[in-house]
Amino acid sequence: xxxxxxxxxxxxxxxxxxxxxxxxxxxxxxxxxxxxxxxxxxxxxxxxxxxxxxxxxxxxxxxxxxxxxxxxxxxxxxxxxxxxxxxxxxxxxxxxxxxxxxxxxxxxxxxxxxxxxxxxxxxxxxxxxxxxxxxxxxxxxxxxxxxxxxxxxxxxxxxxxxxxxxxxxxxxxxxxxxxxxxxxxxxxxxxxxxxxxxxxxxxxxxxxxxxxxxxxxxxxxxxxxxxxxxxxxxxxxxxxxxxxxxxxxxxxxxxxxxxxxxxxxxxxxxxxxxxxxxxxxxxxxxxxxxxxxxxxxxxxxxxxxxxxxxxxxxxxxxxxxxxxxxxxxxxxxxxxxxxxxxxxxxxxxxxxxxxxxxxxxxxxxxxxxxxxxxxxxxxxxxxxxxxxxxxxxxxxxxxxxxxxxxxxxxxxxxxxxxxxxxxxxxxxxxxxxxxxxxxxxxxxxxxxxxxxxxxxx
Amino acid sequence: xxxxxxxxxxxxxxxxxxxxxxxxxxxxxxxxxxxxxxxxxxxxxxxxxxxxxxxxxxxxxxxxxxxxxxxxxxxxxxxxxxxxxxxxxxxxxxxxxxxxxxxxxxxxxxxxxxxxxxxxxxxxxxxxxxxxxxxxxxxxxxxxxxxxxxxxxxxxxxxxxxxxxxxxxxxxxxxxxxxxxxxxxxxxxxxxxxxxxxxxxxxxxxxxxxxxxxxxxxxxxxxxxxxxxxxxxxxxxxxxxxxxxxxxxxxxxxxxxxxxxxxxxxxxxxxxxxxxxxxxxxxxxxxxxxxxxxxxxxxxxxxxxxxxxxxxxxxxxxxxxxxxxxxxxxxxxxxxxx
Numbered sequence: 001x002x003x004x005x006x007x008x009x010x011x012x013x014x015x016x017x018x019x020x021x022x023x024x025x026x027x028x029x030x031x032x033x034x035x036x037x038x039x040x041x042x043x044x045x046x047x048x049x050x051x052x053x054x055x056x057x058x059x060x061x062x063x064x065x066x067x068x069x070x071x072x073x074x075x076x077x078x079x080x081x082x083x084x085x086x087x088x089x090x091x092x093x094x095x096x097x098x099x100x101x102x103x104x105x106x107x108x109x110x111x112x113x114x115x116x117x118x119x120x121x122x123x124x125x126x127x128x129x130x131x132x133x134x135x136x137x138x139x140x141x142x143x144x145x146x147x148x149x150x151x152x153x154x155x156x157x158x159x160x161x162x163x164x165x166x167x168x169x170x171x172x173x174x175x176x177x178x179x180x181x182x183x184x185x186x187x188x189x190x191x192x193x194x195x196x197x198x199x200x201x202x203x204x205x206x207x208x209x210x211x212x213x214x215x216x217x218x219x220x221x222x223x224x225x226x227x228x229x230x231x232x233x234x235x236x237x238x239x240x241x242x243x244x245x246x247x248x249x250x251x252x253x254x255x256x257x258x259x260x261x262x263x264x265x266x267x268x269x270x271x272x273x274x275x276x277x278x279x280x281x282x283x284x285x286x287x288x289x290x291x292x293x294x295x296x297x298x299x300x301x302x303x304x305x306x307x308x309x310x311x312x313x314x315x316x317x318x319x320x321x322x323x324x325x326x327x328x329x330x331x332x333x334x335x336x337x338x339x340x341x342x343x344x345x346x347x348x349x350x351x352x353x354x355x356x357x358x359x360x361x362x363x364x365x366x367x368x369x370x371x372x373x374x375x376x377x378x379x380x381x382x383x384x385x386x387x388x389x390x391x392x393x394x395x396x397x398x399x400x401x402x403x404x405x406x407x408x409x410x411x412x413x414x415x416x417x418x419x420x421x422x423x424x425x426x427x428x429x430x431x432x433x434x435x436x437x438x439x440x441x442x443x444x445x446x447x448x449x450x451x452x453x454x455x456x457x
Numbered sequence: 458x459x460x461x462x463x464x465x466x467x468x469x470x471x472x473x474x475x476x477x478x479x480x481x482x483x484x485x486x487x488x489x490x491x492x493x494x495x496x497x498x499x500x501x502x503x504x505x506x507x508x509x510x511x512x513x514x515x516x517x518x519x520x521x522x523x524x525x526x527x528x529x530x531x532x533x534x535x536x537x538x539x540x541x542x543x544x545x546x547x548x549x550x551x552x553x554x555x556x557x558x559x560x561x562x563x564x565x566x567x568x569x570x571x572x573x574x575x576x577x578x579x580x581x582x583x584x585x586x587x588x589x590x591x592x593x594x595x596x597x598x599x600x601x602x603x604x605x606x607x608x609x610x611x612x613x614x615x616x617x618x619x620x621x622x623x624x625x626x627x628x629x630x631x632x633x634x635x636x637x638x639x640x641x642x643x644x645x646x647x648x649x650x651x652x653x654x655x656x657x658x659x660x661x662x663x664x665x666x667x668x669x670x671x672x673x674x675x676x677x678x679x680x681x682x683x684x685x686x687x688x689x690x691x692x693x694x695x696x697x698x699x700x701x702x703x704x705x706x707x708x709x710x711x712x713x714x715x716x717x718x719x720x721x722x723x724x725x726x727x728x729x730x731x732x733x734x735x736x737x738x739x740x741x742x743x744x745x746x747x748x749x750x751x752x753x754x755x756x757x758x759x760x761x762x763x764x765x766x767x768x769x770x771x772x773x774x775x776x777x778x779x780x781x782x783x784x785x786x787x788x789x790x791x792x793x794x795x
């Protein structure tokens with residue numbers, strides 16, 4: 001009893017379905033961020049260090065980074081002196097999906113020449129593929145001279161691969177100096193003072209909340225919460241236990257970690273303390289990290305813990321200064337005798353063995369580059385791992401403050417732990433675990449979940 | 458595939474052209490591909506013309522099928538076998554052979570959630586989309602303004618999944634009740650005096666909210682196909698049924714539905730397969746967070762983010778196994794009708 005038409009439709013449809021399903025698998029994206037601004041009167045640098053790599057005129061080096069507009073412009077501008085010296089053209093490509101895409105590209109034989117890896121843990125994963133080229137001796141010499149303490153973050157199994165590049169300091173609490181002055185609040189000097197201030201703000205201001213937070217960040221959702229845990233872990237457990245935790249010498253669900261998480265929970269999971277300007281605790285999970293601190297401006301929130309690079313997120317015209325609309329204080333330690341500082345940065349891994357790539361790696365590790373970076377800096381966030389740069393060159397006051405914190409002899413610096421852990425944890429289950437923790441999972445289940453995901457070797 | 462074919466291309470061609478980085482390179486690549494296709498086609502035709510007689514005809518058949526079979530083997534069969542092997546070699550996909558990944562899939566709580574979500578999707582989307590499409594097709598059949606009404610529900614089909622997801626993300630947008638609302642749905646909640654809700658945060662409500670998006674897209678597809686099928690029912694059958702006093706629901710149950718059965722099956726199975734593989738909506742709207750992940754999304758996460766390609770491969774195999782019965786049923790149905 002078949003009718004002609006349905007049958008025909010059926011066949012056509014089946015064909016269509018197959019074709020469309022097949023097509024669904026395709027897709028590619030690559031934007032050439034070729035917007036190198038040539039307006040800055042290029043600084044002349046000494047070209048001698050690059051001459052020994054031979055004649056590089058007309059050669060190209062591709063760079064793949066997480067840094068996208070508007071922050072990519074200043075980066076591209078900082079390559080100018082090198083390009084002028086050597087005649088090498090730097091091809092810049094920034095993508096928010098870089099952290100996930102880089103492995104795909106490396107495995108697929110389509111690796112960039114140089115990638116700015118925001119996590120040393122990712123470098124470890126990529127080195128395991130055997131595609132990362134060790135840094136040349138010239139680069140290593142620059143690193144030894146300019147950023148000796150950070151060399152370890154570019155080293156895997158005793159071999160030096162990647163020079164550190166940018167740096168940032170994470171132990172900051174953003175606040176409004178004017179609001180604090182109006183209400184008579186003092187900058188807390190110890191962790192207990194911070195908790196006391198938090199409670200005071202909550203009682204004084206029923207219309208606002210003391211803290212605002214947001215951990216939504218696309219593919220990387222969850223990372224701001226891992227920073228919270230790391231920062232507090234440094235304070236409650238100390239740097240040595242912190243190192244053991246990062247290296248998995250103690251399990252992820254160790255009591256020391258549980259203590260730190262509980263301490264974070266006192267703030268982030270207390271509906272009286274969060275989430276200023278956005279709603280209840282769960283809104284932290286869906287608020288983007290860029291938006292998260294903004295309620296400080298309208299007074300619905302008083303404090304926001306975020307790294308130095310958050311400076312770039314304030315609207316244009318905001319006076320970011322110690323006596324201005326917005327400023328940041330150091331996330332206090334247990335007492336005033338210790339000063340742990342959490343920070344992070346990128347490292348530059350190379351995937352092509354060629355003189356022009358080596359020359360560029362060497363340039364990026366040089367003081368000339370770090371100075372040029374400070375000079376061509378746009379909205380801030382131009383701090384580098386290089387300790388030989390005069391901090392006064394950094395025009396952004398927060399960059400400046402961060403630079404002094406990084407070089408402070410009394411401070412105990414530690415690199416962002418999740419960035420050092422294996423990618424599957426540090427850029428995977430730690431993030432995801434924290435998202436679930438915010439949306440209701442308890443402390444123990446969260447830590448057990450992350451511990452179970454740690455790669456067994 | 459194309460890339461790997463090209464990497465063995467004659468080395469005389471400058472590499473930038475093959476990587477198609479410039480406009481000229483892209484054109485070159487396009488012409489190269491077209492010419493390559495024509496050459497293969499010509500070769501097959503030429504060889505076929507050499508074969509004569511009864512045996513030759515058989516040979517011709519094989520020859521014509523050869524390029525397609527070859528491409529399927531290289532592009533489909535080979536990766537499939539590799540994936541299966543990878544799924545059996547531990548989390549990293551290169552260790553010792555074991556069923557570790559498969560047992561993990563059915564025992565780890567977060568992966569069980571993924572399976573539950575996928576089941577919800579596959580049960581709800583095809584039936585809801587088909588039911589809504591069918592109902593709509595019947596309601597507007599021969600009504601005034603039919604073309605416009607059809608266009609209205611078909612339009613979402615023209616929007617990409619990612620586009621639709623972004624639109625719906627705005628619809629579900631949450632702000633505190635006392636603040637001005639951006640989200641349409643929460644504004645409606647507010648208008649009738651309810652508290653605004655975080656639709657994408659509360660499991661399992663959030664999965665249902667995502668399913669609505671897929672139904673919204675697919676209902677138009679179901680409606681178009683089913684409407685065409687309804688129109689193809691011969692008038693004399695309907696006439697005869699009317700004379701016998703059949704109308705309303707009985708007309709639908711005993712005349713319309715049996716007549717368009719084949720089309721309904723195709724629509725259900727096509728949407729079913731598409732739903733099994735749903736990825737874009739979940740990734741765009743929640744990124745698989747808040748217990749909304751589905752198999753295709755988790756497969757991506759495990760393979761590319763959690764550095765567990767073995768587990769990712771196992772999930773891909775599961776997806777493949779789940780699709781097989783639907784495709785098989787579809788083929789059997791088409792055979793029966795033919």
